[in-house]
Amino acid sequence: MNTPERLIESTRELLWERGYVGTSPKAILERADAGQGSMYHHFKGKPDLALAAIRRTAEEMRATAEGVLDGPGTPYERVEAYLRRERDVLRGCPIGRLTMDPDVIASDELRAPVEETLDWIRGRIAGIVEEGKEQGQFSASLDGAEIAAAVVATVQGGYVLARASGSPAAFDAGVRGLLSLLASRPA
Amino acid sequence: MNTPERLIESTRELLWERGYVGTSPKAILERADAGQGSMYHHFKGKPDLALAAIRRTAEEMRATAEGVLDGPGTPYERVEAYLRRERDVLRGCPIGRLTMDPDVIASDELRAPVEETLDWIRGRIAGIVEEGKEQGQFSASLDGAEIAAAVVATVQGGYVLARASGSPAAFDAGVRGLLSLLASRPA
DNA sequence: GTCTATAAGCGGATAGAC
DNA sequence: GTCTATCCGCTTATAGAC
Numbered sequence: 001m002n003t004p005e006r007l008i009e010s011t012r013e014l015l016w017e018r019g020y021v022g023t024s025p026k027a028i029l030e031r032a033d034a035g036q037g038s039m040y041h042h043f044k045g046k047p048d049l050a051l052a053a054i055r056r057t058a059e060e061m062r063a064t065a066e067g068v069l070d071g072p073g074t075p076y077e078r079v080e081a082y083l084r085r086e087r088d089v090l091r092g093c094p095i096g097r098l099t100m101d102p103d104v105i106a107s108d109e110l111r112a113p114v115e116e117t118l119d120w121i122r123g124r125i126a127g128i129v130e131e132g133k134e135q136g137q138f139s140a141s142l143d144g145a146e147i148a149a150a151v152v153a154t155v156q157g158g159y160v161l162a163r164a165s166g167s168p169a170a171f172d173a174g175v176r177g178l179l180s181l182l183a184s185r186p187a
Numbered sequence: 188m189n190t191p192e193r194l195i196e197s198t199r200e201l202l203w204e205r206g207y208v209g210t211s212p213k214a215i216l217e218r219a220d221a222g223q224g225s226m227y228h229h230f231k232g233k234p235d236l237a238l239a240a241i242r243r244t245a246e247e248m249r250a251t252a253e254g255v256l257d258g259p260g261t262p263y264e265r266v267e268a269y270l271r272r273e274r275d276v277l278r279g280c281p282i283g284r285l286t287m288d289p290d291v292i293a294s295d296e297l298r299a300p301v302e303e304t305l306d307w308i309r310g311r312i313a314g315i316v317e318e319g320k321e322q323g324q325f326s327a328s329l330d331g332a333e334i335a336a337a338v339v340a341t342v343q344g345g346y347v348l349a350r351a352s353g354s355p356a357a358f359d360a361g362v363r364g365l366l367s368l369l370a371s372r373p374a
Numbered sequence: 375g376t377c378t379a380t381a382a383g384c385g386g387a388t389a390g391a392c
Numbered sequence: 393g394t395c396t397a398t399c400c401g402c403t404t405a406t407a408g409a410c
Contacts, residue, residue, distance in 0.1 A: 021206065021209040024386080026386090036396085092287060100279060100350070102206070122348070148364070152344065153343075153365075160343040164283075164298070174339075176333045178337045184328065211403060213403070384404105387400095389398080390398105391396080
């Protein structure tokens, strides 16, 4: 792996573990086994490197989500597959965690990939729910976009509960709870 | 307000805005209009002051939640009141955001009030859902603890979605989505 | 209790040699 | 492209005067 590549990968790891504010260029350089000069040669600075890292993580996450949402099965099964997909729960969401980073939120450029990724997933799930409504699997009274927001929020909030308690159990409980609601056919 | 009080309040504000990693003693002192000496006289250091601040915020949050969950109405209405309660959505949850802070999660002492608060709210809602099951308002097939996890996760994740998009709309959508599922009586 | 002084190291970056 | 040197301000304290 070449130097810019190692820098981006190290930054991705550190952003995931410690967030933007908690990640220093020095820590990145150590992990990438690169020198100061290399970093400032390939990138304008910390925000520029972080942007490259965030964009890549966003792209990867979108691909992973699409891989699950595009799978076979009924609309319910595809949403279920998204919710139950294997996750490193205690590490949290590498994209969602950035929303708690004041410097990321303060920068339109850094926030953009975060917003786009979460918006895209919500839109994708909303479409699947609408499909399910047409097929009669979901009640016509449901709103696709609202259900999608609840689904994605349950995942993002599940990470919060899991990290608070130091165990993935709460994440799994939330997912099961939401699925039990989604599965009950309305009268 | 006396000095220790001002220090705690300033720390609470900064932890909410910038998290633990993003909050420096210097910033606290400036906001509290206190000197270095005062802070180290009243507190052992940053972690000690942060602990006092987190404990107070946790206590306050629990009281606020209890105020809503203890209110009048059916179980559904009380859960709805919790979900719809007025919130400064774009500021995020002052307790939940701490779970994304590496130094908070790394410290059992700092994490404890976070865990206890979220656990307590989940337990409280779980009880209300079980009440609703007894009264036939909720399906007997639902699990109180799982629904509670989904409810709290939707709130916590709603903050993430809202902050990502820079608008409270996604938070509200998630809440409405969950409520629509909760309201549909199963066949 | 509060103030000022002092300190070792980090954060984020620039400059110029190689 | 990468390295070392250098920079200034911040971080997180400690020490001791008042």
